[in-house]
Amino acid sequence: MFGHASPVDSSDGHTAPTAQLPRHIETLFESGRKKSVDLQRKTHPKDPLSENMIEALIRIRDNRDQDAFVTVFRHFAPRVKAFLMRSGADATLAEECVQEVMATVWHKAAQFDPSRASVSTWIFTIARNKKIDVLRKQRRPEPEDLPWGPESEPDQAEALGLQQESEKLGAAIAALPQKQRDLIEKAYFGDLSQSEIAEQTGLPLGTIKSRIRLALDRLRHAMDAT
Amino acid sequence: MSDKRPNTITHHLTDELLLGYSAGTLPEAVNLIVATHVSLCDDCRAAVEAYDALGGATMDHLETVDVSDACLDGALDLIRNGAWAAPDRPLVPQDSVLPQPLRDYVGGSIEDVKWRPVGMGVKQAILPTTSDASARLLYIPAGTAVPDHSHGGMELTLVLKGAFSDEDGTFARGDIEVAHEDMHHTPVADISEDCICLAVTDAPLKFKGLLPRIAQRFVGI
Structure with missing residues (x-):
């Protein structure tokens, strides 16, 4: 869920945890x-x-x-x-x-x-x-529709x-820690890019990125547990 | 028909791009390259759906804002009396190079692209998007040599036909390279086939930035 673990976070040069999420x-x-x-x-x-x-x-x-x-x-x-x-x-x-x-x-x-x-x-x-x-x-470019077969029930x-x-x-x-949840909300509902969130909050971009990454990791784990 | 297509794509979208596409916070040109990659990549399509689910669940938890009665009345009026023109996508015939989002922007198939030469056999066609980022199709002749070069801003390159290789590996149809300004690469175009890419840059166009990094390298600027 939530995309691929990218081995290198090229913007700040840090290596992301590579354990393939x-x-x-x-x-x-x-x-x-x-x-x-x-x-x-x-x-x-x-x-x-x-x-x-x-x-x-x-x-x-x-x-x-x-x-x-x-x-x-x-x-x-x-x-x-x-x-x-x-x-x-x-x-x-x-x-x-x-x-x-x-x-x-x-x-x-x-x-x-x-x-x-x-x-x-x-x-x-x-x-x-x-x-x-x-x-x-x-305009909003949307992906090509999948070539599904006949509509199934x-x-x-x-x-x-x-x-x-x-x-x-x-x-x-x-259940996310408040700081991580705030950033996820900002990322979706503030109409801000991650750099703009950094400007707005005064937090370093690296902090924003790692908090969002932590939040996504936490969600992945929660979704993985049964 | 619903069988998964064999996924030969090895270079994917980043979490930041997937989240931004789902949240609707990216420039139009970046949305275009994301939608094009997703058209070719089932993994990233599934990831986009997961991010949309995150958006939906987050919206559920937002602190709500009261809505006036007049707003409900207006909505009821719209569903009872409002004209509804279903914004159907114009049907553009299938095309083995351009997925649907690009056909929407080209207004046709690969034959309809209005290429302009930029030197050394390289051609480009700029696509109409908002100016906060730019999208262009690039046509690069087979086997063109590529000098090392760096550039400003973020640049995304999605291969539509042919291939190129650099230190990060080989990029073939559907693969996307996400490059930042600190990257130095020496891509080499596949010798056997001309290469067609979609390139998106988010930096304001500077004098050297007139051409995206990859084209600059191909034409040796």
């Missing part, structure tokens, strides 16, 4: 998925909130259910607004963008696949793209596995 996403989202399905009743109580959000999104997708839309809006709009304001939007612009992000959720609900992304992740990517469009005024077990991984990730983030 496991490429979790493969284990996590393939073998890990099956494993967690077996384990889930014993070890992971389901999170009722994320259950509700998945159900609501599926009701939007399949029944164009406006009550379900209100449910999703009430949960996510304050989060998307917080994200946009931390990226530099004022309250008025942030609310305009929130409306458009939530309308996009409604219109693109057919593309939501609970076996590929959690509701939070999916809405985060829509909000992020809105930020790039409105605040950074850039959504896999319940996969969706369940992914949901559990997402909950685990949420718990791992909540």
Whole structure:
């Protein structure tokens, strides 16, 4: 998970810990998925909130259910607004963008696949793209779609596995030391590069980089433990 | 169809680039080279999905900001009455050199690239992105000799066709070199085939920086 261990951090010349960090996403989202399905009743109580959000999104997708839309809006709009304001939007612009992000959720609900992304992740990517469009005024280059075969039936077990991984990730983030968590939040939601974070906080760039690296390592370990 | 493609790519994106792409904090030209590499590399595609999951989970934990009732009313109005033009990607035919993100920027296939000669048989085509970083396609004739050279800022080079080698190894299709200003390399183009790369630089263009490092070396500036 979270990319590759790069053997050399060329910007400050330090050698990163080279013990090849496991490429979790493969284990996590393939073998890990099956494993967690077996384990889930014993070890992971389901999170009722994320259950509700998945159900609501599926009701939007399949029944164009406006009550379900209100449910999703009430949960996510304050989060998307917080994200946009931390990226530099004022309250008025942030609310305009929130409306458009939530309308996009409604219109693109057919593309939501609970076996590929959690509701939070999916809405985060829509909000992020809105930020790039409105605040950074850039196009967003997206990767080529994978040449998947004919659309297969959504896999319940996969969706369940992914949901559990997402909950685990949420718990791992909540358990990060405050300083590391702050930096992860800044990296995602301050609209700052790592050098800009260094300028803003007055911390040396090397400190920023190593704290972010430590946070990622910690998350990798948390995701690896069963 | 969903079988994993054999992954022959050995030079990947860094954590910093993956995180920045997911967070949406990179210059457009850098996003373009990330999206192009991810189009060719299943490992980095999976890593980007993991970083998106981190973004989603972090957004869940943000301190929320209250939203006005008018905002909800406006959203309901948008879903009931708003026109929705699905921003579908224009279908550009497959191309064995340019993955989709580059076809989007070229507006066609490799045959549609408007090359301009820059000397020694090297050609380039600058792609339209925001000016905080620049992206260009480079065409380098097979076997061109390369003098050692250093440069300013960060430079990313992604091989699309052919190959080059330097102290870090061999870079073939899909491999990305992440070079910083303190690096001194002497890349050598593959003798057997012309090389096409996507090069992105984040430094403001200086007089010597008119060409990315790799092209400077190839043309011997």
